[in-house]
Amino acid sequence: MNKKYFPFIALLAAVLLFFWVKKNQRGYRPEVRPEKIETVVPAIVPVGDPPGFDRAASRIVYSKHARCRMDCRHIDESEVKEILQRGNINTEKIEQGNKGTSYPLEGITHDKQRVRIVFAPHESEMVVVTVIDLDKEWQCDCN
Numbered sequence: 001m002n003k004k005y006f007p008f009i010a011l012l013a014a015v016l017l018f019f020w021v022k023k024n025q026r027g028y029r030p031e032v033r034p035e036k037i038e039t040v041v042p043a044i045v046p047v048g049d050p051p052g053f054d055r056a057a058s059r060i061v062y063s064k065h066a067r068c069r070m071d072c073r074h075i076d077e078s079e080v081k082e083i084l085q086r087g088n089i090n091t092e093k094i095e096q097g098n099k100g101t102s103y104p105l106e107g108i109t110h111d112k113q114r115v116r117i118v119f120a121p122h123e124s125e126m127v128v129v130t131v132i133d134l135d136k137e138w139q140c141d142c143n
Contacts, residue, residue: 057126072140
């Protein structure tokens with residue numbers, strides 16, 4: 001074998017070994033990955049919603065604080081929409097403020113978290129103010 005080609009052959013062997021190791025690493029099985037499951041939440045409107053509270057708002061807006069709390073408490077947008085559609089309004093915690101009225105909705109998400117999500121209707125959109133896990137205290141650094 002000619003010594004002139006040895007570095008190229010060694011490099012090719014190293015690249016092939018690298019790809020083989022990456023493909024056969026523990027946890028990498030693209031053919032076994034589960035497909036994304038979409039959860040369909042029926043639009044059930046409980047009787048007795050207060051006037052001005054529209055569960056079918058055309059747009060949901062998340063405050064910076066709500067996004068941070070969702071991240072800390074492992075609650076995603078599908079769960080927020082689920083609670084908006086099916087949650088019960090906690091009338092004892094409704095608050096009036098200079099920015100309007102906020103409505104806390106409580107319920108159990110599809111992954112079994114008991115949550116309270118505070119919504120504030122604003123024109124044609126629904127603002128998510130904060131997200132609370134009622135069963136577990138999560139470590140969170142939201143300012």
